[in-house]
Amino acid sequence: MAYHLKSGESVPDEIRRIVREELESAADQLSGLGEKNRDEAIHEARKSVKKIRAVLRLVRPELGEVYPVENVRVRDLGRALSEFRDAGAILETFASLREKYRAELGKLTLGPVRRQLAREKREHARTANIQQALFRTAVALRRTVRRMNAWPLNQDGFEAIGPGFEQTYRLGREGLARVKKDPTDENYHEWRKAVKYHWYHLRLLERLWTDGLTGYEKSLKDLETWLGNDHNLVVLRERIKANPSAYGAARTTDLALELIGKYQQELRANSLSLAEQIYAEKPGHVRHHMRGVWDAWKSHE
Numbered sequence: 001m002a003y004h005l006k007s008g009e010s011v012p013d014e015i016r017r018i019v020r021e022e023l024e025s026a027a028d029q030l031s032g033l034g035e036k037n038r039d040e041a042i043h044e045a046r047k048s049v050k051k052i053r054a055v056l057r058l059v060r061p062e063l064g065e066v067y068p069v070e071n072v073r074v075r076d077l078g079r080a081l082s083e084f085r086d087a088g089a090i091l092e093t094f095a096s097l098r099e100k101y102r103a104e105l106g107k108l109t110l111g112p113v114r115r116q117l118a119r120e121k122r123e124h125a126r127t128a129n130i131q132q133a134l135f136r137t138a139v140a141l142r143r144t145v146r147r148m149n150a151w152p153l154n155q156d157g158f159e160a161i162g163p164g165f166e167q168t169y170r171l172g173r174e175g176l177a178r179v180k181k182d183p184t185d186e187n188y189h190e191w192r193k194a195v196k197y198h199w200y201h202l203r204l205l206e207r208l209w210t211d212g213l214t215g216y217e218k219s220l221k222d223l224e225t226w227l228g229n230d231h232n233l234v235v236l237r238e239r240i241k242a243n244p245s246a247y248g249a250a251r252t253t254d255l256a257l258e259l260i261g262k263y264q265q266e267l268r269a270n271s272l273s274l275a276e277q278i279y280a281e282k283p284g285h286v287r288h289h290m291r292g293v294w295d296a297w298k299s300h301e
Contacts (some may be wrong), residue, residue: 003051004206006176007297012153018191018204019055022048023145030081030138042134048079055202057166062153070151073111073144080137084130086235087121093232101259107183113240113256125239158294166287168197173279180272185234188268192227195275199224205290208297216278230267233260 002021003013026048029041040295052074060067069266094117097112153160199220202213209217244253280290 001201004204004255006264007207008022009154012156013029015055015059015153016148016161018054018152019148020145022051023148023259027138027141030134030141037201038130039088039187040084042081043088045137046078046085047079049074052195053078054197055204057168057197058161058201058204059153060167061163062160063151066151070144070147073140077137077140080133084125084133085229086134087117087124089232090239091117091121091234093229093236094118095282096229097233097236097256097259097263101244104259105255106257108252110252110256117239122158154294157298158291161201162287162291165201165290166283168194168201169279170283171284172198173283176272176279179268183268184229185231188227189231189234192224192231195220195227205294207295208290208291213293219274219278223278226267226271227272230264230271233267237264 003018005011009017025046026177029048054069056063056067056071056074063070092116094110094114098105098114115279141264171194172191175187175194179187179191179216199217202217202220237257240247240253240260244250247253247256
């Protein structure tokens with residue numbers, strides 16, 4: 001399975017191939033055909049769903065009225081998986097928090113917080129009938145494969161993807177300006193989604209990468225990771241604040257919230273600094289540059 005456009009193939013054919021492979025991979029994971037355990041299978045399936053939504057955004061101008069319909073369907077499938085994945089992701093984030101501030105914690109392990117998070121994860125899996133839910137999601141993913149053949153993908157070459165590539169970059173640039181002006185949790189979350197889509201779009205063009213684009217992709221990945229960690233910390237913070245007594249004594253929860261805030265401050269400062277470099281160019285210039293790289297790639301086929 002290759003999440004990039006291959007040389008010598010038409011863009012419509014490659015878009016369908018990539019989406020089909022990601023849909024089938026996600027469905028197989030959720031049906032127990034993959035090699036991962038359940039938590040890992042859900043995680044991999046969610047990544048496939050996000051990749052599919054990124055592809056949809058890349059060819060949004062081509063899809064026309066089909067785009068909002070399919071985007072909502074795939075989005076809802078991802079949300080269904082998020083219900084099961086989020087609890088595990090929050091536990092992983094908490095483990096990273098404890099590791100990062102191990103020296104400051106000393107003998108304080110924040111054990112009550114971890115035990116409550118683990119308890120919530122087990123309880124949710126028990127009450128949500130997870131196996132049946134995953135089976136239904138797998139069936140819905142396979143239905144999307146059948147519908148995909150009717151998608152109106154006709155444009156070939158860079159013009160099939162150039163407008164979508166530029167628009168996603170533009171959204172990331174606008175998201176950066178928005179969080180600088182109004183640094184709310186919601187604005188950071190929305191910005192993170194635009195960054196992730198742009199990163200996935202660059203990955204689709206992996207075969208075009210020069211040394212400069214390889215470094216650019218690495219920077220994008222770092223930015224997306226930092227913003228993802230920030231979002232997980234937001235969720236963790238709100239969960240503790242909603243019912244602090246469930247997570248231990250006041251001393252424990254106050255310390256946990258203090259470290260969460262400290263980590264968020266670092267992540268956001270790093271993200272803003274790196275993003276100023278990533279989004280320095282105007283969207284039209286970025287599209288023009290990628291067109292030149294595309295043409296050079298095609299000339300060597």
